[in-house]
Amino acid sequence: MAGKSKTTIHDIASKLNITASTVSRALNNNPRISETTKKAVQKAAKQLGYQPNNIAAALRHGRSHIIGIIVPTADRTFFASVVRGVEEIANKIGYKVIICQSYDNYNTEVQTVDALLSARVDGIIASIGKNTEDFSHYKRAQEKLPLLLFDRTTDKLEVSQVVIDDFLGGYKITEHLIEQGCRRIAHFTSSKKVSIYKERLRGYTEALKDHGIPFDQALVVESNMQLEDGRTSMEALLKLDQLPDAVFSASDYGAMGAMQVLKERKIRIPQEVALAGFMNEPFTSFSDPPLTTVDQLSISMGNVAAELFFEQLKAGDKKHLPQRTVLKPEIIIRQSSLKRDYAKDDKEQQEGYISLKA
């Protein structure tokens, strides 16, 4: 930490009796510089322990080769994976990524956007905080640099975005449960009016409708969808006159809470109640039984977001319309929903289906 190397292109220049501009060009592999000089410059640079100063370069040509990414928190699996995906791409083309956490706090988010603008990042990739309702900070950002939103977005901003098709996820997994013979499918959703949950719910209802199963409001339970909420919601369902034969929770945590309660009550999964979540949290493959869920393709989401972002960055001021990329989620079928597999062994259970069908 002592001898902060102060070697600049001028040092290289004077060592070689040339000017700094030549050194700069040589280092940037400018075709106007002869191979001999380039070689000499590179050699001298190495000898002197020269380390380019990106800050000076950034100041000079107005690009920092740094982008900012804003996530609610960096340690939630989903966001961590997206960050990974973004960094992967950015790194490949010589960009660095500044990571910022909004903690779902509006003021923090606003400050963060400003801090990134001041840091002169070349662009921002963000997932909006839960409580954000005013988007003027993003609008401000958008006036100055490329902005791209992922996962949690808004239609109040004309901005490119990458999201997954929550409707499709909800639809496909509900359909899967129906195919497994379930007819009374409960759904855990969020009490918050967040679009991703609304879409999952819509997928659920639509799938029911398409398969001629009546929608029953009593089977839709609202909560915050954490583990504890999942327990509470499941207990509420158990008090109904007629038990559901499946639960599709819009969050894996909710599904795990339900699983715990069911196991405590010795209700068999999936024979009596099939279970499905949403998100493909790492723990879902370790639960007993492993949980059927919807994969969010989080790393790809980061990749795709970064690719789309850099496309726009390169396009520069050339008008490019905001682009919306919708990723198709994949359903991960695991044991918790495979009711069919047990149907043969389980006469009683099967009769249950039949009577319901009648």
Place this chain on the structure above:
Amino acid sequence: MAGKSKTTIHDIASKLNITASTVSRALNNNPRISETTKKAVQKAAKQLGYQPNNIAAALRHGRSHIIGIIVPTADRTFFASVVRGVEEIANKIGYKVIICQSYDNYNTEVQTVDALLSARVDGIIASIGKNTEDFSHYKRAQEKLPLLLFDRTTDKLEVSQVVIDDFLGGYKITEHLIEQGCRRIAHFTSSKKVSIYKERLRGYTEALKDHGIPFDQALVVESNMQLEDGRTSMEALLKLDQLPDAVFSASDYGAMGAMQVLKERKIRIPQEVALAGFMNEPFTSFSDPPLTTVDQLSISMGNVAAELFFEQLKAGDKKHLPQRTVLKPEIIIRQSSLKRDYAKDDKEQQEGYISLKA
């Protein structure tokens, strides 16, 4: 993205008929500037939509207020949490964090360090890649700026570091198993000669010794400690003449693999075989039974690392000796190891203990 605001302190200055230096001082709240001028400057700045240019400031006084963090991958729970912990602290004092992934690849790591040096970060916090054996890139970094290593460190570098006490973790959890009545405790460890695993193993053997239990090499199984390895290792143990009554895996994944095999064989956990892991991965609380494990305090590790780091950063060139902070891990006791709870109900099992004790 169109009207890149080009407002500089000069624009503010000329609007107010003062000089840029006065504006600069006013914005930096320099006491030499009168309150009236400050107010006027702030007002004008807001009117003109002024956004400070940190890059110019950084170039001028040689500090970017950005630090770099290098992790093998950003989406592993542990590293994601540390990143979160670091950003938390950094953010509070006006620093931003550039996140870089080495993917455990030596060349990538070297390039990353250089890129960060060129980006003129004010310091680097890093966890060393698995395959790194030459540390000259870190040595080079260390000559120019504060460096701090966490979790995966090396004693080949005189550098501050934050680690957890793996020995203690291994010791405590083995002791816990002993207290639960286990006498034949198996251990899953890594075949790689990584210090964290060596330490956990040492904790295990030491605890055995202190409790008068003979060490049995046959009970120590080496592998890569992933889920599949855990399965293989467990199956190997099952072939022994005498079954172990507990398994302490130095990774949660290994423990989960073991859990799967045991459940498939209808071997009761913890009654017949108690189970413990290491890391407190999120899935451990969702397994059935929930897994006893050692918590790595990952967010605190990030916090502590950042605090120590910024302390050194502030100390600047004033000689400060490399400091080594060792965090005490906490053991998280869950059902998978609570053999005692079953001992009363389970006469047979208890007699098993007694015969062993004899």
Place this chain on the structure above:
DNA sequence: TTCAGCATATGAAAGCACTTAACAGAAATA
């Protein structure tokens, strides 16, 4: 042979936007 014309290789200098040491004028204090 001569020289315009051109390509090639490099230099000089002007910033990029900000900070800060050194300086200066006016008012206030001694």
Place this chain on the structure above:
DNA sequence: TATTTCTGTTAAGTGCTTTCATATGCTGAA
């Protein structure tokens, strides 16, 4: 009147890029 205090200005500098200019050597037409 001399000195300090307050407020502000001047100008140099941070390391790099890039426009414009220059020097050199070569080709080919006059």
